[in-house]
Structure formats: structure tokens, C-alpha cells
Amino acid sequence: MAAGQLYITLIQPDIVWEDKAANLEQYEATIAGITGPKQVVVLPEMFSTGFSMAPKRLAEPMDGESVRWMADMAVKYRCILTGSLIIEEEGKYYNRMLWVQPDGLIGVYDKRHLFAYAGEDQHYTRGERRTIARVNGWRINLQVCYDLRFPVWARNLEEEYDVLLYVANWPEQRSLAWKTLLQARAIENQCYVVGVNRVGTDAKNNNYSGDSSVFGPLGETIWQQTNGVACHTVVLEKEALEKVRTNLPFLNDADKFMLL
16 A cells, blocks of 8 residues: 555445344455455444444444454455444443454544434434544544434534545435535535445335435446445545645645534
């Protein structure tokens, strides 16, 4: 891997409803089949269960089976593995995105914006802080699904990050919003945006078209996959990002504010 490059592998699966064993098995087969460098491998939101409102039955502690599986995969394949799952901590439930490194370190981001339309706010506790992960000089802002609709939460203040990463279970009926907002976040924050979604149908008859996407800092489409299970690696270039920010220094003129 050349200096200044970041390899991100997007896995767009058909999640088996609330069947952790089946899902983890299919992910391991997919990860094992990745050719070329494995640097950051991204799974979708609630990758082990689907978007379930049954945390009392499905939640795991931070030393649970799915977290241990992520750690084992990170070590075995020498990669960073990320995605969200249902976590229980101190009697509360979280839709938690994990950033699992092969050296054993685990970063966490708890979903800030809970999807009240589906009752997520009735079952889960919202997060209170952003998480910026770091790898080889790159800074990556971790976000989950519904967070995408709230641009203030993602605002790139003083070039705080280089990549905005969303994992989701975003239904097909609102796919236009998904694709449009991902592109908008790239343009307004002058960053790469990566969105990883699922396909298939869940137990509530929600259909998912995937539309996992990568956009460049000018909003250009680098990769997008509509429908079908997919596993694709993109290479992001730091030099290209810095050139955009130098030639078009729009972030310098952004409004200054503080989230309370």
C-alpha cells in the first residue's frame, strides 16, 4: 500500500434476520475471499441481526460473541473491521458502531440520532459524542444510518476529518434520500464519503436496495452498487483530497458553532 492511500472494502450483504451465527459465517467467507490489501473492512448497521427492536433478547456485552468474532477476524486477516451491532452496557442498550483493530484496540461510536419512526428511541440510548478514528494518517468520522439526515452532527470543522463513514439499514423506498444526502455530505464537508448498506428483505417486509456508495470531495461518484450482494474495495487518495481543499478552501468560510 502506497503512502497516502486508504483501502476501504465495502461489504453489502443480505442479512439473515436475527440469526447471528448465519450472518457471521457469511461475513467470514466474504472477508476470506477479498483479494488484494485488506485495510478497513466495513459491515452495515446491526450487521449480525438486522435492524431489530428486540435488544433485550439480542444484545451482547462488549465481550460478547459478535465482538469477539470481530476481534478474531481483525487479527486473522490483519485488517480493521467496523460495523454496528446491539450492545448492552450498564443496563442500557446501544446501536454501537465498533472500530476493531488487529492490535486489540476497539473504538466505539454510539448512534446519536435514533430512528423514532421505527421506535428505535424507545429501545436504545442515544450517543452523546462523535468518534474520529485514525489509520495511517487518515481521520475517519464514524456515523450510523439516520445520522445522515442531520448535517450539523457531521459538520467538518477545521478539516477535523478526511472520511465520513456511514453504516446503515436504509430501506429502498427512501433510497433517493440516501444517495442524495451521501453526496451532499461529501460536497459540503470536502471529504470522501463512504456509505455501506444492506440488500434483501427483513422480517417487517422492508426492502433494501443497497446503494452502497463512495463519493469524492467534489461529490463525484467513485463507486455505487444498487441491488445484489457485493464486496468491493476502493482506494482513496490523500493527495487528491488535499488538492481539492487547497484549490477550493471553502471550509475556511464555514460558520463556527459548538454542539451542546
